[in-house]
Amino acid sequence: MAVDREQVLKEAAALLTRRATTSMDEIARAAGISRATLHRHFAGRDALIRALEERGIEQLAQAMDAARLEDGDAATALRRLVTEAEPVAGMLAFLFTENQLFEGEAVNAGWARLDGRINALFRRGQEEGDFRIDLSAAWLTEALYGLIGAGSWAVHEGRVARNDLNHSIVELLLGGIRRSMEK
Amino acid sequence: MAVDREQVLKEAAALLTRRATTSMDEIARAAGISRATLHRHFAGRDALIRALEERGIEQLAQAMDAARLEDGDAATALRRLVTEAEPVAGMLAFLFTENQLFEGEAVNAGWARLDGRINALFRRGQEEGDFRIDLSAAWLTEALYGLIGAGSWAVHEGRVARNDLNHSIVELLLGGIRRSMEK
DNA sequence: TATCGATGAGACATCTGTGTCTCATCCGGC
DNA sequence: GCCGGATGAGACACAGATGTCTCATCGATA
Structure with a gap:
């Protein structure tokens, strides 16, 4: 069995x-x-964590593929990305706080690839004039991770409804807190 | 000595x-x-962590006092809050990921008080018509923590300049990613 | 039915971190 | 100079988790 x-x-x-x-x-x-x-x-705890990390990388990569980051305008692609990545949010939150411990060769390379793809998405939005350029793409990438982690945690704590998670993350990212008359 | x-x-x-x-x-x-x-x-590791938590709560409370959350418009108060909280950002990031383990009585009450103050700030901004209301104040509070944590980590990793941290957090929170013609 | 691979239960040594204790030392105030 | 509190170094037992091993059992398959 x-x-x-x-x-x-x-x-x-x-x-x-x-x-x-x-x-x-x-x-x-x-x-x-x-x-x-x-x-x-x-083989051991380390091997298990490693496997988890590889699984997380793979899942996020699949989410990115499914989100078709290069298609359409960047904002819509970002919405798709958050939607696709939501099922892995908890996992990402865990790895995001844990990856400081294990600095494997292949693993880091895997994260770098993913970071690069998200970075590219934000850069594309900036180049197309849709995203502001006074916030670096690198920071936006980190912020996305941070919001996904915070959101996942908030859902887990019952402070945010799971159904609202997607909307909460994307809307805050794209539009910010401020109520804008028009955009 | x-x-x-x-x-x-x-x-x-x-x-x-x-x-x-x-x-x-x-x-x-x-x-x-x-x-x-x-x-x-x-007395032990737990006592040390507990002391750290109390210290963090106290420091954040002082930062809130210094930021005068009730004065002026909510957005400006939020700017002041981030500025004052920046020196404690690293500490907050640690406690934010760690407090899931320790569920002390007094400690939780302390955090609840701080959460309440931030919540009130966001609610005030919503009631004054400055902040959007489709994102709950509870989520905005979580998001603020998340962005502070992510920002602190990004600075630590060298992906964001320390001088930009304040601007990065506040601007993303208030305005979002999108480039807006006017606001 | 006999067999073989996979599993569960448990024993075992090991390791790491923790908390406590003792003893020697150092340093400042009297 | 002397004394007392604080500290450093180290030993010690303990707890928890880990990794390895053995042996019995179970189930599918030939």
């Missing part, structure tokens, strides 16, 4: 997102397998 | 912001004292 590796990673992500210090034993139980079996599939 | 408790907390905050699992020994060394002395001043 082969263990569903993907299912294990999913459970692990759910637990670690809530508490970064969740033990291997707790993860194993949550996944419905024994600690021994967990170790048979992932 | 009395240990400078404030200095120890400052060092601890700096280290823990970078890596949440920094050991007591590392903190002690960074503060230039021995682990034994560190334990003489803080």
